[in-house]
Amino acid sequence: MNVRSLISLLSLAAATTLAAQTSPAPTPPMGWNSWNHFAGKVTDVDVRATADQLVSTGMRDAGYVYVNIDDTWQGKRDASGIIHANEKFPDMKALADYVHSKGLKLGIYSGPGEQTCAHYEGSLGHEAQDAQTYAGWGIDLLKYDLCSFSKQMAAERAAHPDDPKAATKLMIAAYKKMGDALRATGRPILYSLCQYGLEEPWKWGPQVGASMWRTTDDINDTWARMFIIAQSQSDLAPFAGPGHWNDPDMLEVGNGGMKTEEYRQHMTLWAMLASPLLAGNDLTKMTDADKSILMNRDVIAIDQDPLGKQATRLYQHGDISVWTRPLTGNRIAVALVTASWGERNIQFDLAQAGFPSGANVRDVWAAKDLGHQQGIFTGTVRQHGVMLLILSK
Ligand code: GAL
Numbered sequence: 001m002n003v004r005s006l007i008s009l010l011s012l013a014a015a016t017t018l019a020a021q022t023s024p025a026p027t028p029p030m031g032w033n034s035w036n037h038f039a040g041k042v043t044d045v046d047v048r049a050t051a052d053q054l055v056s057t058g059m060r061d062a063g064y065v066y067v068n069i070d071d072t073w074q075g076k077r078d079a080s081g082i083i084h085a086n087e088k089f090p091d092m093k094a095l096a097d098y099v100h101s102k103g104l105k106l107g108i109y110s111g112p113g114e115q116t117c118a119h120y121e122g123s124l125g126h127e128a129q130d131a132q133t134y135a136g137w138g139i140d141l142l143k144y145d146l147c148s149f150s151k152q153m154a155a156e157r158a159a160h161p162d163d164p165k166a167a168t169k170l171m172i173a174a175y176k177k178m179g180d181a182l183r184a185t186g187r188p189i190l191y192s193l194c195q196y197g198l199e200e201p202w203k204w205g206p207q208v209g210a211s212m213w214r215t216t217d218d219i220n221d222t223w224a225r226m227f228i229i230a231q232s233q234s235d236l237a238p239f240a241g242p243g244h245w246n247d248p249d250m251l252e253v254g255n256g257g258m259k260t261e262e263y264r265q266h267m268t269l270w271a272m273l274a275s276p277l278l279a280g281n282d283l284t285k286m287t288d289a290d291k292s293i294l295m296n297r298d299v300i301a302i303d304q305d306p307l308g309k310q311a312t313r314l315y316q317h318g319d320i321s322v323w324t325r326p327l328t329g330n331r332i333a334v335a336l337v338t339a340s341w342g343e344r345n346i347q348f349d350l351a352q353a354g355f356p357s358g359a360n361v362r363d364v365w366a367a368k369d370l371g372h373q374q375g376i377f378t379g380t381v382r383q384h385g386v387m388l389l390i391l392s393k
Contacts, residue, residue, distance in 0.1 A: 034047070113151065142191055175193060175208045192210065192212045192213070205244060250278040255281050260289045272311035345379070345380055365386075
């Protein structure tokens with residue numbers, strides 16, 4: 001390598017480190033989002049109750065600090081184009097003050113098109129104005145959802161039949177426009193892209209100012225959908241790191257559609273994937289099982305590990321897979337995962353996981369040290385279940 005390329009490599013590394021330090025997301029963002037449970041019914045009252053619950057349940061102290069209002073808060077624009085919230089949110093600034101008074105942050109939602117997915121007002125043509133409005137209210141996060149912008153993309157495609165990338169370029173420019181507008185407000189507003197992984201946002205997300213980007217279409221509260229999403233993430237590991245995260249969508253833990261073991265698998269996979277952890281349940285109705293899953297400190301610590309390395313699949317044989325994720329302190333997290341209807345013995349070679357002379361093994365969900373192990377490790381995993389281990393020297 002010549003001196004010039006060494007210097008440019010070093011300055012790239014320095015710029016990346018600086019970006020990570022100044023990013024609002026040095027580790028994957030954690031909080032709550034209204035969509036998975038409340039969808040279009042969310043109100044100011046629900047958001048305040050959620051803020052209260054985040055504090056009283058211990059969720060905030062476990063790291064869940066963002067309270068994100070998803071689609072359907074928008075009202076009309078006034079004569080000067082300023083967006084106002086609808087009657088469900090009588091005073092957004094007062095709501096932000098309330099959320100902040102609890103030591104939490106407030107997130108909001110819009111999109112680059114004329115309309116959002118739920119057919120509320122989008123930001124097209126009002127990007128700078130909306131960013132200023134959000135900053136004035138005291139907003140801390142914006143989720144920006146593609147939705148009806150597909151209309152503009154179709155028109156661009158038709159106008160440039162010779163350029164197969166024309167629509168993609170228009171979409172990236174639209175995301176950059178809002179990213180720049182947020183930055184221009186001077187308020188740190190975490191920018192969360194939602195365009196379902198179209199056109200590989202992991203490759204251009206950081207350049208438009210994003211701290212996270214959805215990698216898939218929507219999750220729902222079924223084990224099958226959750227599992228399909230998780231299985232599609234392994235190749236994206238190189239694109240996650242301090243300051244910028246792949247987002248396989250929000251958590252469904254506590255919404256009732258999966259068994260406890262399945263929710264434990266969901267939480268484990270999201271933590272292994274260094275995913276943002278955005279709870280999506282009604283926090284006023286949490287069971288002890290929901291709390292034990294969402295607030296397991298050791299699982300959260302894996303998600304939030306400062307190295308920021310996303311897990312990759314060590315192997316997959318039919319219904320079983322083994323995932324590994326490097327952690328600080330030369331440790332490795334290992335998840336033994338099954339999609340099977342029955343109990344399975346899942347094996348992996350400690351040497352292949354980076355421990356040729358064996359490792360101390362901790363079973364994270366059981367909160368039990370399994371002592372020093374060598375060679376092949378075998379874990380028994382229940383139906384749709386998981387065993388989560390930390391290996392150390
Ligand atoms: C979808 C998005 C969901 C939710 C919904 C609101 O496009 O993926 O997470 O935001 O729109 O309408």
